[in-house]
Amino acid sequence: MRDAANPRIECLLRELAPQALGAVMRQGNDFGASEDAVQEALIAAADQWPCRGIPGKPLGWLIRVAGRRLTDHVRSEMSRRNRETLVGMETPQDMAPAVYDEAESVSDDTLVLLFMCCHPALTSASAIALTLRAVAGLTTGEIARAFLVPESTIGQRISRAKQSIKASGIPFRLPDPEERAQRLNSVLHVLYLVFNEGYTATSGAALHRPDLSNEAIRLMSEVHKLVPNDPEVAGLLALMLLTDARRAARTGPDHELIPLDEQDRTRWNRQSIAEGVALVSAALSKGLAGEYQLQAAIAAVHDEAASAAETDWPQILALYSVLKRMTDNPMVAVSHAIATAMVAGPNAGLELLEPLMADERLQGNHRLDTARAHLLERAGKLVAAETLYRSAALKTTSTPERNYLLLKAAGLRQL
């Protein structure tokens, strides 16, 4: 089992997974078969390395084993066909063990694979599953546990994704420059979703739940190394670091949610904050800011405040005002209203939230009710706030969030 492997080997394997896959594919093998072969090689490595030691050239080892697995598959496929047709005319094209060319650029493989796995033709669920397996080197079982779904579900998503890639005939190379920007957006979106999944799922039923936020940050750092000059790439990495920095303070001993203004800021990760702030400051200095940079800038303002009371709300409001002009996302409008309330008082915020109640995209979502409940509470309208906290509790699909909202309502009833 891969799960039993020691953390150092686990770490190394995840790093080598996309490089091995890239090398196997560059030998002319198709993506689906190569990916299966590399998975098998990773499992073999996790099985053998802990007792026999890490080989001198671990990447070469993985590529050789994967290559052999591919050859085995081709051979057995050939002999099956031969048996069936009794015609032995076809011969495998090249059975010679593949020689791995160190000179070829392997660092770009991670990026090429990300472009493949995060192709806009795939649904985000498929793209996420495929990215975690092919690029992050997780097993199907690990991905299934991370999302708390059966292994067969993830297996199906991965094989559907591979079929779509095969059908679309996407070549294994970097897309043209003009296509690249748009495809990079898909990559960022998929990694953003992986991060959020890890960040919002604060409790899980399974032991050894792989940490999706860490995986997203790790892959995002890789992307940033490969595309260091894209300000949105830096912006998203900064956003992840600045958000993840608060992780330890975000939940209490029973996994209960602790809101930002009540968190123990001494438990925030100062190193992640410093890294995130440096990244987003450098990105913003390059001119026109994108959405990830603005969100990162907002997170940075929160993270740099010594206490909730010292938060620079006028600065946050200014950033949300820019963000609101850039996107039609109603969640941004909700956050903008909250920032307005922090600067100009709860009634000013409530006024901005009023028209959003008719927005169909927010129907059934708890965020608007939660925001109104908080502002009504601040305005001293406790009965209305209590009702809205309960209404939000009925709408949320997250247990920790529901529990938090029910406790807020119960607290108001007892005042």
Added chain:
Amino acid sequence: MKYMIMMNSPRDGYAQFMSWPKEILEAHFAFMEAFGQKLRESGELVGAEGLASPTQAKAVRAGKDGKPVTDGVFPESKEFLAGYWIVDVESPARAYEIAGEVLDAPHAATIADGKPFEMVIEVREILASHQDL
């Protein structure tokens, strides 16, 4: 052997749950967290889920005009499923024992009309699928 342990709530149980005092809610959440943790540590927990309020429930039935999706809880039902655990245990007796522990979850004593808050835990054995054989 696997069992599904179902926690059923009285008809207005969810509405009542939402108006429990803060201390009872806190104790209830902590109990459920610890209960799940204990089952994970003993290796008996296969899965567990809490269900959203039945006011969000929909019914899908075959009708004259296809399969209409209609609102709501079945009006005739006296109780509804609030959540479940799937456990893999040595014996039926162990499954009943786990079910009994759920009853210790802190809860408000009475519901709106003064009747005691009564939880019924249903224990059902899960048939083995071909994958388990």
